[in-house]
Amino acid sequence: MHDAPTRAAKTLPPAHTREPADRQATQVWLALAVLTAVSVLAAGHALPPVGRLLATLAVAVLCAVKGQLLVRGYLRSRRAGPLIHRLVQLFAALAPVLLTVSALIEAAQALQPG
């Protein structure tokens, strides 16, 4: 086993042309870690009803952004064809959309008089 390029590798682009892909993967990783921390900061304390509504909406948006980052940066489902790509996108949107609905329902319940 050695690091010298194999015969098959000689037909691939040279290493320096793949560096942007590695850099992009690293940026996605960093973004996911930071957004995870931000979502905890947004939601990790007791809030009044309006504050809870805004915090849950923020968590839903962050969830959607993280999902898109992962789908586009790592999963790359577009290459698997339109049907599978749409299914993946549908799943990635499911929790954020339902979280948004939850935020609105819970805010309406909390703001009801009595």
Next chain:
Amino acid sequence: MAAGSIRLVNSNPELRMARPPALPLALPLPLPLPLTAKPPEGAGPPASPPTAGLAEPAWPGHRAMWVGICLEFIEFAVFFAVYFSARWSQPAVFQEGAQRLWTLGGVLITLAMVTSGWMLTRVLSAVQQGRQRAALRWMALAVLVAALYPVLKVAEWQWNQAQGLGAGSGLFVVVYWYLTINHFVHASWGLLGMVWCLLRLSAGGYDAADHRGLESLATYWHATDLVWLMLFSLFYAYA
């Protein structure tokens, strides 16, 4: 010329010039390349033109893996329906229960999942460049980081026991365990797959020309990671 036959040669030079150009040799194929046996050692270069190697594979990993991933998504979509039905019926119970979860544990599991996923992208990159030793190093690191997940899960279980979040603690805890244990089962399959790929990689089972198994594993792990990101927002980032 016989009746009904087609004349193939056009004698008009202007019309001959107007013929469409030949198709490029490296068309992106809509279907995966056929599974063919590797050429024996010492055989000459492949008969395909050199530009064929430059084309990105049309289908990342095996098609069966993508079908499995879609089924996994459908399964978790049903689980999400269970979660939101329960949350909408008892919002106060969910709010109170989520405050008692180990948030740091959730963050650490997220970091373990995302970091091992990133390392798998580096494994694939190294294999595609023919850097086998670097690929092996990244793969070993990915396995080590992913193995933190079960360790963290045990620590989280102990935390939950201390918080009184046992199986009989109400609807929130039941839904929480139902979803997170299911995810843990899926991640465990991915972890076992990583160990298998590590062994195959160390035995020279993947190279720049053939690494679809490795790509399938990475795809599965990223999909499981996507599910976790959703679960994290439902439980640990509860406002």
